[in-house]
Amino acid sequence: xxxxxxxxxxxxxxxxxxxxxxxxxxxxxxxxxxxxxxxxxxxxxxxxxxxxxxxxxxxxxxxxxxxxxxxxxxxxxxxxxxxxxxxxxxxxxxxxxxxxxxxxxxxxxxxxxxxx
Amino acid sequence: xxxxxxxxxxxxxxxxxxxxxxxxxxxxxxxxxxxxxxxxxxxxxxxxxxxxxxxxxxxxxxxxxxxxxxxxxxxxxxxxxxxxxxxxxxxxxxxxxxxxxxxxxxxxxx
Numbered sequence: 001x002x003x004x005x006x007x008x009x010x011x012x013x014x015x016x017x018x019x020x021x022x023x024x025x026x027x028x029x030x031x032x033x034x035x036x037x038x039x040x041x042x043x044x045x046x047x048x049x050x051x052x053x054x055x056x057x058x059x060x061x062x063x064x065x066x067x068x069x070x071x072x073x074x075x076x077x078x079x080x081x082x083x084x085x086x087x088x089x090x091x092x093x094x095x096x097x098x099x100x101x102x103x104x105x106x107x108x109x110x111x112x113x114x115x116x
Numbered sequence: 117x118x119x120x121x122x123x124x125x126x127x128x129x130x131x132x133x134x135x136x137x138x139x140x141x142x143x144x145x146x147x148x149x150x151x152x153x154x155x156x157x158x159x160x161x162x163x164x165x166x167x168x169x170x171x172x173x174x175x176x177x178x179x180x181x182x183x184x185x186x187x188x189x190x191x192x193x194x195x196x197x198x199x200x201x202x203x204x205x206x207x208x209x210x211x212x213x214x215x216x217x218x219x220x221x222x223x224x225x226x
Contacts (some may be wrong), residue, residue, distance in 0.1 A: 105159035
């Protein structure tokens with residue numbers, strides 16, 4: 001069964017606007033972590049933001065924030081004031097505490113295009 | 117500078133040949149990982165290692181082998197048994213809150 005779902009294969013946003021990238025996950029663990037990564041066309045995976053399942057506040061890192069809704073099992077990424085350099089693939093990922101190692105499961109990704 | 121290096125950036129291989137992809141880190145992390153990414157898809161775990169001289173299979177280990185003789189190095193060998201090896205390969209180091217990735221190696225089988 002798919003553990004990480006990203007329902008938006010492609011998204012467009014106007015420069016300087018905010019955009020939300022959707023991510024839902026499936027786990028029976030109480031302790032888990034959620035990640036977002038950015039992958040530009042160069043291929044490098046860039047860590048953006050992390051949210052622990054017990055964190056009471058939504059994680060924020062500069063223009064990135066994670067809208068964590070635990071009961072709905074969603075962890076949407078919000079990018080404020082989009083820039084042309086934000087055009088990339090974005091991956092949502094999850095680490096489950098029940099695994100014996102720090103295995104991270106990745107979603108299929110969302111392609112974001114920022115329009116000038 | 118601290119970081120993760122992968123070499124080569126691009127690699128071409130003839131069918132039936134084994135090739136080894138390099139991954140080196142100087143961040144003193146115990147855990148290292150190899151992922152495979154196919155076009156338009158997410159990452160899938162090939163192998164991981166939590167400590168020197170120990171490694172475990174991931175979700176798609178068939179046709180691959182690894183070694184972990186040094187903490188800094190975790191090379192991946194793509195063997196001739198891997199039926200469809202053309203892909204982008206990413207090495208990572210990690211802990212509970214973060215995985216850091218190398219720049220990747222793009223392997224093409226001719």
